[in-house]
Amino acid sequence: METKIILCGLGGxxxxxxxxxxxxxxxxxxxxxxxxxxxxMSQRGGSVISHLKISGNQAPLIPHGTADIxxxxxxxxxxxxxxxxxxxGTAFVNAKNGLRSEVAGxxxxxxxxxxxxxxxxxxxELGAAAVANVVLAGFAAAHPKMPLSFETLQETxxxxxxxxxxxxxxxxxxxYHAKKEQETKV
Amino acid sequence: xxxxxxxxxxxxxLGLVEQECRVVTGYPGTPSSEILAGVIKYQKKFNRQIYTxxxxxxxxxxxxxxxxxxxGLRAAVTMKQVGLNVAADPLxxxxxxxxxxxxxxxxxxxPGPYSSQTExxxxxxxxxxxxxxxxxxxxxxxxxxxxxxxxxxxxYGQPVMLRPTTRLxxxxxxxxxxxxxxxxxxxxxxxxxxPARWTSTPKFRYYLHRELNQKLLDIEQEFAVxxxxxxxxxxxxxxxxxIASGVAYNTALQALEHLGLSLPVLKxxxxxxxxxxxxxxxxxxxxxxxxxxEPDACIEMQIPAExxxxxxxxxxxxxxxxLTPEVVFTSLKGVLSEAGIQTPPSPADEALGALIQxxxxxxxxxxxxxxxxxxxxxxxxxxxxxxxxxxxxxxxCYTLGTNLxxxxxxxxxxASVSMAHGFYHANRIVGDKRPVIAxxxxxxxxxxxxxxxxxxxxxxxxxxxxxxxxHTTAMTGFQPTAANELLADGSDATYRVSxxxxxxxxxxxxxxxxxxxxxxxxxxxLTGAYKYCQADDGGVAVVIANRPCTLYDPTPxxxxxxxxxxxxECDGCRFCVEAFECPAxxxxxxxxxxxxxxxxxxxxxxxxxxxxxxxxIPKY
Numbered sequence: 001m002e003t004k005i006i007l008c009g010l011g012g013x014x015x016x017x018x019x020x021x022x023x024x025x026x027x028x029x030x031x032x033x034x035x036x037x038x039x040x041m042s043q044r045g046g047s048v049i050s051h052l053k054i055s056g057n058q059a060p061l062i063p064h065g066t067a068d069i070x071x072x073x074x075x076x077x078x079x080x081x082x083x084x085x086x087x088x089g090t091a092f093v094n095a096k097n098g099l100r101s102e103v104a105g106x107x108x109x110x111x112x113x114x115x116x117x118x119x120x121x122x123x124x125e126l127g128a129a130a131v132a133n134v135v136l137a138g139f140a141a142a143h144p145k146m147p148l149s150f151e152t153l154q155e156t157x158x159x160x161x162x163x164x165x166x167x168x169x170x171x172x173x174x175x176y177h178a179k180k181e182q183e184t185k186v
Numbered sequence: 187x188x189x190x191x192x193x194x195x196x197x198x199x200l201g202l203v204e205q206e207c208r209v210v211t212g213y214p215g216t217p218s219s220e221i222l223a224g225v226i227k228y229q230k231k232f233n234r235q236i237y238t239x240x241x242x243x244x245x246x247x248x249x250x251x252x253x254x255x256x257x258g259l260r261a262a263v264t265m266k267q268v269g270l271n272v273a274a275d276p277l278x279x280x281x282x283x284x285x286x287x288x289x290x291x292x293x294x295x296x297p298g299p300y301s302s303q304t305e306x307x308x309x310x311x312x313x314x315x316x317x318x319x320x321x322x323x324x325x326x327x328x329x330x331x332x333x334x335x336x337x338x339x340x341x342y343g344q345p346v347m348l349r350p351t352t353r354l355x356x357x358x359x360x361x362x363x364x365x366x367x368x369x370x371x372x373x374x375x376x377x378x379x380x381p382a383r384w385t386s387t388p389k390f391r392y393y394l395h396r397e398l399n400q401k402l403l404d405i406e407q408e409f410a411v412x413x414x415x416x417x418x419x420x421x422x423x424x425x426x427x428x429i430a431s432g433v434a435y436n437t438a439l440q441a442l443e444h445l446g447l448s449l450p451v452l453k454x455x456x457x458x459x460x461x462x463x464x465x466x467x468x469x470x471x472x473x474x475x476x477x478x479x480e481p482d483a484c485i486e487m488q489i490p491a492e493x494x495x496x497x498x499x500x501x502x503x504x505x506x507x508x509l510t511p512e513v514v515f516t517s518l519k520g521v522l523s524e525a526g527i528q529t530p531p532s533p534a535d536e537a538l539g540a541l542i543q544x545x546x547x548x549x550x551x552x553x554x555x556x557x558x559x560x561x562x563x564x565x566x567x568x569x570x571x572x573x574x575x576x577x578x579x580x581x582x583c584y585t586l587g588t589n590l591x592x593x594x595x596x597x598x599x600x601a602s603v604s605m606a607h608g609f610y611h612a613n614r615i616v617g618d619k620r621p622v623i624a625x626x627x628x629x630x631x632x633x634x635x636x637x638x639x640x641x642x643x644x645x646x647x648x649x650x651x652x653x654x655x656x657h658t659t660a661m662t663g664f665q666p667t668a669a670n671e672l673l674a675d676g677s678d679a680t681y682r683v684s685x686x687x688x689x690x691x692x693x694x695x696x697x698x699x700x701x702x703x704x705x706x707x708x709x710x711x712l713t714g715a716y717k718y719c720q721a722d723d724g725g726v727a728v729v730i731a732n733r734p735c736t737l738y739d740p741t742p743x744x745x746x747x748x749x750x751x752x753x754x755e756c757d758g759c760r761f762c763v764e765a766f767e768c769p770a771x772x773x774x775x776x777x778x779x780x781x782x783x784x785x786x787x788x789x790x791x792x793x794x795x796x797x798x799x800x801x802x803i804p805k806y
Binding site for chain 2: 010011012019020023024026027030031032033034035036037038039045046047057058059060061062063064065066076077079080082083086087100102103106109110120124129
């Protein structure tokens with residue numbers, strides 16, 4: 001089944017690494033992918049966005065109103081890119097306190113399913129702010145809407161992490177458990 | 187056979203290795219930069235004999251590769267679209283002389299634009315130069331087209347172009363990789379004299395031009411039956427058709443999915459010379475046809491106006507900007523509704539879009555990285571000369587000096603030097619006595635800065651040129667320059683150009699190399715440089731700000747970290763945030779003080795000078 005995922009954040013937060021982690025995991029599962037990445041000037045601290053189509057068509061960009069999943073490393077970038085989600089779409093956001101209140105009405109009208117986790121804070125507790133992206137990947141993997149499982153992401157990390165594999169694996173697990181904990185609380 | 191995901195540029199690089207290109211050259215430029223890296227990656231993987239180089243500029247790169255094709259080897263050259271302007275001279279000439287070995291010129295366009303000064307269409311440049319063009323829609327197709335293009339080039343003895351765009355270059359697509367494939371032995375060939383071709387005078391150029399025109403007609407016939415040009419939904423009953431090429435072809439198909447229509451689509455893989463018979467056949471019986479292509483109207487302009495044609499010409503497709511899914515959807519919908527065909531609304535939710543538009547979301551303009559030596563240099567320049575100077579700038583990361591108001595002009599590679607020169611002479615005429623302080627990066631200086639510097643010194647111009655030497659081509663991904671110790675493939679360079687010696691050799695009488703991190707002394711040197719400009723026997727002064735890019739070489743920072751803190755007295759005046767603009771200096775949410783974002787601070791200590799009140803201090 002086709003899954004369209006938008007990944008976003010700021011330059012330097014590791015959006016490209018996160019995108020490749022998911023894309024590599026998809027092909028390891030035998031699923032074809034098409035991705036569009038941001039390179040160049042905008043990587044210098046600007047808004048960064050990736051479009052990831054798993055088992056989808058070959059157009060590089062996902063139209064507004066059609067993405068199944070939004071994965072955001074920063075809250076304002078999450079809000080900026082909300083229009084990509086289809087109604088009933090799911091978002092995984094690196095945020096302590098949820099999205100800004102102005103969008104609450106639209107979120108409920110469009111039945112958007114927003115899941116927040118303080119990924120940066122958890123990453124800093126692990127000793128490296130840079131792994132917030134992997135924490136968020138683990139968090140998303142614990143949700144049934146995510147087509148890539150925690151275990152297959154683990155396998156990909158083992159294949160692509162040049163350094164800091166151990167930390168990346170812990171980060172993935174931390175995110176995964178954060179989601180599971182949220183669920184038990186509910 | 188294995189499956190991997192390849193960046194569009196890597197897929198092109200793999201195609202060049204698979205097709206046995208023996209010489210691949212280029213000059214980095216977004217979105218083309220990773221093609222040569224892809225060649226080197228697969229050359230090493232499959233252990234192939236291929237010569238690669240990052241040349242000093244695109245003109246040099248094209249000529250180096252051209253010579254290889256005259257020997258009879260297959261060769262390719264990579265660049266971005268504006269690089270093709272730099273290489274235009276040999277491009278036009280080579281179209282007349284032709285080639286022996288297959289020659290692929292890869293020029294990557296940047297609709298948007300995202301990282302360029304123009305949205306120009308390299309296909310139109312090729313059309314003007316009379317060079318056939320291949321226009322791939324996906325990374326996989328680009329890899330396959332490399333083979334088609336080189337075969338055509340060899341068959342007709344003509345250079346050909348492969349024209350990807352940003353969205354293809356930076357797309358990742360899963361594809362099957364060949365295992366190790368056999369390598370053909372290097373053919374027994376050598377360069378043979380042919381004065382009527384390789385050294386042809388204007389009279390012979392006339393014959394070559396006639397020959398070229400005939401070849402283009404033959405190539406057009408060949409393109410008319412090429413599998414790279416085909417119709418989808420050919421048996422559709424609809425009388426409205428689409429002609430599309432490049433990435434926009436798939437965007438058009440995607441829009442049709444959402445419109446729930448299966449209009450006939452003519453996919454053009456070879457936009458020049460346009461296979462007109464094929465197009466005529468497609469147009470026959472259609473009420474209207476819309477052309478979807480980027481970034482300009484290359485196909486559309488070649489279509490005889492027999493049918494109602496929609497596109498850039500009649501404004502159906504906007505004349506500027508990227509063909510996003512939304513733009514293509516709207517353009518198609520417009521044509522359909524004009525024809526009275528009912529279509530569903532766009533999948534985009536208008537109310538949500540409008541709300542987000544109105545929210546005060548932060549504008550994320552790109553900024554120099556924490557610890558960037560360019561920032562220190564710009565800050566010292568502003569402190570020395572203030573707003574009362576003219577600051578010509580150039581192409582690279584340091585274009586972002588405009589955020590620090592230390593870049594006033596931006597034209598093209600190397601223009602900072604010639605514009606500074608021009609300002610000097612024009613200012614003399616109008617009586618403007620402001621100092622002219624130009625900046626240029628190391629790679630850009632070597633690319634196009636030396637020639638204008640010779641010109642400026644020779645004609646008596648007076649300005650300060652700051653060469654921002656960060657030891658690499660940083661913006662495009664750290665490609666080495668002629669001043670580096672390494673070559674493109676990581677092997678040792680034979681000779682490293684010395685920037686100070688180069689400036690002296692151009693005749694510059696004041697050349698000082700210094701570390702911009704020493705802001706106080708850097709500022710004094712700038713003052714001295716300007717004094718030299720004003721002296722009776724003075725002229726152009728060159729100051730080389732030598733500090734490696736912190737991403738490329740963080741060792742100097744790691745060896746001497748200077749962690750800082752902001753004292754309680756900070757009054758949130760924002761001077762440091764605006765004038766120094768380090769991403770690690772952030773205004774607190776109550777806006778009453780500035781905090782340091784220690785997650786991204788690299789402990790360069792440079793911001794200590796950025797608070798004139800002394801509230802930013804070393805931690806220990």
